[in-house]
Amino acid sequence: MNANVPSSTSHYPTAPKAQTDVTHTLSVLVDNEPGVLARVIGLFSGRGYNIESLTVSETEHAKHLSLITVVTTGTPMVIEQIKNQLDRLVPVHRVVDMTLSGRSIERELAMVKVRGKGDNRVEALRLADAFRARVIDATTESFVFEITGKSDKIEQFVALMLPLGLVEVSRTGIAAIARGPDGM
Amino acid sequence: MTREMTGAEMVIQAMADQGVKHLFGYPGGAVLPIYDAIFAQTEVKHILVRHEQGAVHAAEGYARSTGKVGCVLVTSGPGATNAVTGLTDALCDSIPLVCITGQVPTHLIGNDAFQECDTVGITRPCTKHNYLVKRIEDLPRILHEAFHIASSGRPGPVVIDIPKDIQFAKGIYSKPKEFPHTGYKPKLKGDIEAIKAAVELMANAKRPLFYTGGGVINSGKHASELLKELVRLTGFPITSTLMGLGAYPAADPQWMGMLGMHGTMEANMAMHDCDVMVCVGARFDDRITGRIDAFSPGSKKIHIDIDASSINKNVKVDIPIVGDCAHVLEDMLRLWKAHAKHNDKKAMGDWWKQIGKWRDRKSLAYRGSNEVIKPQYAIQRLYEATKDKDVYITTEVGQHQMWAAQFFHFQEPNRWMTSGGLGTMGYGLPASVGVQLAHPKSLVIDIAGEASVQMTMQELSTAVQYRLPIKIFILNNGYMGMVRQWQELLHGNRYSESYSEALPDFVKLAEAMHAVGIRCEKPGDLDHAIKEMIDIDRPVLFDCVVDQKENCFPMIPSGKAHNEMILGDSGVSLDDAITEEGKMLV
Secondary structure, eight states: OGGGSOGGGSSSOOOOOOOOOEEEEEEEEEEOOTTHHHHHHHHHHHTTOOOSEEEEEEEETTTTEEEEEEEEEEOHHHHHHHHHHHHHSTTEEEEEEHHHHSOEEEEEEEEEEEEOOTHHHHHHHHHHHHTTOEEEEEETTEEEEEEEEOHHHHHHHHHHHGGGTEEEEEEOOOEEEESSSOOO | OOEEEEHHHHHHHHHHHTTOOEEEEOOOGGGHHHHHHHHTOSSSEEEEOSSHHHHHHHHHHHHHHHSSOEEEEEOSTHHHHHHHHHHHHHHHTTOOEEEEEEEOOGGGTTTTOTTOOOHHHHHGGGSSEEEEOOOGGGHHHHHHHHHHHHHSSSOOEEEEEEEHHHHHOEEEEOOOSSOOOTTOOOOOSOOHHHHHHHHHHHHTOSSEEEEEOHHHHHTOHHHHHHHHHHHHHHTOOEEEOGGGTTSSOTTSTTEEEEOSTTOOHHHHHHHHHOSEEEEESOOOOHHHHSSGGGSSTTOEEEEEESOGGGTTSSSOOSEEEESOHHHHHHHHHHHHHHOSOOOOHHHHHHHHHHHHHHHHTOTTOOOOOSSSBOHHHHHHHHHHHHTTSOEEEEEOSSHHHHHHHHHSOOSSTTSEEOOOSSOOTTOHHHHHHHHHHHSTTSEEEEEEEHHHHTTSGGGHHHHHHTTOOOEEEEEEOSBOHHHHHHHHHHSTTOOTTOBOOSOOOHHHHHHHTTSEEEEEOSHHHHHHHHHHHHHOSSOEEEEEEBOTTOOOOSBOOTTOOGGGOBOOOOSSSSOTTSOHHHHHOO
């Protein structure tokens, strides 16, 4: 029956026309205190933002600082909001938009398990070599490869492994750092 | 002062050191050590409420009317969850609060212990910041840091969750001089280049206006003074959000009244037609903007806000200025005075003439009655009877709130306490308790609806206990009026569940709670009854029986622009020549 009710009876204005979504990588320097990750993630879920990739680790032990690298998508206005909202959290020291700076390096590590015998096994090994993936575990019927690189390189490698007996993939998510001599 | 004490004693000592006089709370198992500490001193007076939500609203009223931090103390589990509505309310309206919650002992956390809940988890999205204290060594710093965070920058509520073993533990207390949170440094000064650009834009405007909000009030009395000076110097018209009422005197000729969904015609039309908008401490909320793509389409927008995330959230602005209102207004005023050229006189004259035309439509007019009390009339009479007094107004949420905003006029900041962002029914009564405590000699009135007031009715008992002579002025129309209005206008008169059958007899209810009850049903009796209410030096529950069918106008319906406002059937300003459609859309 709701279908018959015109949308203008809502208390709220209709949603604005969608702008094109863009993907940004944000580096967020935070105090490594309990609940800080929950604050960041809660902000994303509470305000309906997307998380495409998330990595967290303490980077400066003496100062108890952690670096959160988050890849998110949204309209340019939403991306600006996300940065401002993150910046507003008390334990957040800095938010740097790595995509906007245009001078960042982004890398991801993946471990890829492939099971197979015969030609498939040889082919997997050859492709791994071409992608500079290392063998970090092997049995007579399986390999675990370690591959580092940009996300699309990993995607491509995983896609190639699929017909060769891909079992599973474990990925770290993206870590990013700015080029040049200056820190964030 | 540095000495050894228990965690519980630290809580009260820190409050005393912060100058806290009143603490609103409700005891329970997990905060008993703190109640022992309260028992042992006289500096911080505890006010016992009847429900934890009431404690938070009372603290909000206290904070909003004084500019100080409001303090709350509740127990673990249900104590904390009951406080959540108030905390969310304070977050939405940027009210500085410090709320201490008790927690089960550290070793039981996560154990589903009696009256345990994940307080920091639950309150994370509804506080500016929160803490779970796990070491007694951290407690003194956290207590003082909480006050700093609550009151600085964009103010907001801060929760400190203290396990019972930490309350018993002994440690060294001292007031820290600085706080290690290097990430938290609110920006007070605005970018001077941006302010210069803003002044340039303002000086060349032909149809400018000021649109101000609660940020001006949060910035302190000085900000209101600066705003007044700047507005008078520029000669621009000014309107304000619900939260900003009082920052600029309503008696001033440049004042256009409130804007937004139930704002005046002149304010909303001026917003729509202006060419330069100076937004000071407001946030382009959906109740203000209406349809976003038709919001003030031809204007350049200047936005002053201390919270960078408020800027460009809903509406793209041309000149963003991140900073505290008072600091930015001070710079703006100085630059304006130094600016060589000011606005074109002819253009400004035309603009004021146009505003005058909109004003002449008298958008707040309503059809009077000798038979029933019109709610607008009741507020008008209340205003007339109290305007020369030292009066503070709180409200609940709904039609009565909008009528209060339209018909009660404020000349000073901090006189108007209402739940704007969250729209919490039941806010006004407990808030008035807090206001009255802060201003014991003043007249404090909660303008209420009969539905809202029943949500936190029990706090009348608190008012009686502490001899707080609050006046609860109920506009009783038997309906959840705003719900009924929406159902009438937008849901085909289907009054689904918006009529309250079996209302209490408010006079008897007041008497049962040792307060005074007054009922008034006839317009002719109103003035006398209001006078009686004011003269009684005890809490009064005033049951003002009003027209059940009255609607609150003007109204910008959802999804409509500012110039698509519905005006009321006033019988005064709309002449009969206008068609039915024309009456609906102006």
